[in-house]
Amino acid sequence: MPNPVRRRFLICALAAALAAALAVLVAPSSPASAHGNVLSPGSRNYGCFERWGDRFQAPEMATQDPLCHQAWQADPQAMWNWNGLFREGVAGNHQAAIPDGQLCSAGKTQNGRYAAMDTVGDWKSTTIANSFTLQLFDGARHGADYIRVYVTRPSYNPVTQPLKWSDLELVSQVGNTPAAQWTRQLSNGVQMDIPVSVPGRSGRAMVYTIWQASHLDQSYYFCSDVNFGGVTPPTSSPTSTPSSTPPSSTSPAPAGACRAAVSVSSQWSGAYQATVTVTAGSAAVRGWAVTLTYGTGQTVQQSWGATVAAGGNRIEASNAAYNGALSAGASTSFGFIASGTPSTPSVTCAAV
Incomplete structure (x- = not known):
């Protein structure tokens, strides 16, 4: 018969080995x-x-x-x-x-x-x-x-x-x-x-x-x-619900030209995200350019769907290669994130 002390030692060793194996199976790697x-x-x-x-x-x-x-x-x-x-x-x-x-x-x-x-x-x-x-x-x-x-x-x-x-x-x-x-x-x-x-x-x-x-x-x-399909604000900035969202601004649409409407989709301290919808008039256009004029200076941090630049209180955008041509009454959109005050701008849209 095996020595009782030796037998207890073997049992403990086996238990320890089994516990270690189980830990490998279920414990997260550091x-x-x-x-x-x-x-x-x-x-x-x-x-x-x-x-x-x-x-x-x-x-x-x-x-x-x-x-x-x-x-x-x-x-x-x-x-x-x-x-x-x-x-x-x-x-x-x-x-x-x-x-x-x-x-x-x-x-x-x-x-x-x-x-x-x-x-x-x-x-x-x-x-x-x-x-x-x-x-x-x-x-x-x-x-x-x-x-x-x-x-x-x-x-x-x-x-x-x-x-x-x-x-x-x-x-x-x-x-x-x-x-x-x-x-x-x-x-x-x-x-x-x-x-x-x-x-x-x-x-x-x-x-x-x-x-x-x-x-x-x-x-x-x-x-x-x-x-x-969701609207998510930038991860680098805290979000907040504005007490009053500036109303959207829309340019007129003469025949054969275009109109543009801008709206603020979200804003936070010192910055905001805006979407601009461009719609062709009664005739097709091959390209477009939009100008937004604000009451204060604006700085564009990021944009998509257009080539966007800011100078002083103006933001100017021109179509991307894939969304310039619009049939009569058709729409496209672009967006941007800017620092500044998202007040209601004056908006112009020109077909090019």
């Missing part, structure tokens, strides 16, 4: 040595971590968030390690390294850890406006050789179709940017805020981000499910 991810609009695995990380075994996840549920069941570490979805040695040839249908898992990187991210279905989506800010977190301060942001074409449906390279359109790009130039501090890391504009889109889509880190040939890939 983000102290984190790499990074897209926090807004949140990527698939970061979103699953954010919503369910503190209750990843909750049975209601299966019905409330079934795509996250299948991902947690497939590999919990894909969510705990939300900062590690990368490949090495791609040498910039992303399409060769990652097959169609595997873009969200980076070609089933990390021995397939993130394979569930490629599952086609109705993932929880973030409602965003046509102009939004993508927030990329760099937990290890790698910096970037470049960052590329894509949005899927209108013909693509993320609920029913696997994602292919041909589904993507490049909508924003950032060049070489050392971590010291990233603008926001988050915990021990840094954050890059990237303005993105996708005029005229509505409904479901995918935002796909490639982050080429600078410390090694290490490429990160993120799928973010979005729903175009």
Whole structure:
């Protein structure tokens, strides 16, 4: 018969080994040595971590968030390690390294850890406006050789179709940017805020981000499910409900010319977001130019859907390449964010 002391020692050792194994299965990896991810609009695995990380075994996840549920069941570490979805040695040839249908898992990187991210279905989506800010977190301060942001074409449906390279359109790009130039501090890391504009889109889509880190040939890939149609103010400024919104201002529309109407969609301390709708008159126009004249000076911080410039108390805009030609009575719109007072401007619209 074995020595009782030795037997107790063996039992305790086995128990300790089992507890350690269980901890590996269910405990989150520390983000102290984190790499990074897209926090807004949140990527698939970061979103699953954010919503369910503190209750990843909750049975209601299966019905409330079934795509996250299948991902947690497939590999919990894909969510705990939300900062590690990368490949090495791609040498910039992303399409060769990652097959169609595997873009969200980076070609089933990390021995397939993130394979569930490629599952086609109705993932929880973030409602965003046509102009939004993508927030990329760099937990290890790698910096970037470049960052590329894509949005899927209108013909693509993320609920029913696997994602292919041909589904993507490049909508924003950032060049070489050392971590010291990233603008926001988050915990021990840094954050890059990237303005993105996708005029005229509505409904479901995918935002796909490639982050080429600078410390090694290490490429990160993120799928973010979005729903175009919400109106979201800039993430860098606090929002408030104005006590009185300035009335919209509209220019007249002579025959064969155009008219413009401007309205303030949101405002906060010292700045505001405005939308300008341009409508052709009784005949088609090939292009247009809008001038807004305010009572005080204005400074444009960001714009979309037009080439916009400010000088003194005037904001001048001309059509983009894709929205200048309007048939009789047809409309298009552009928007901008400006510092200043959103008082009611005088508005002129000229067909060119």
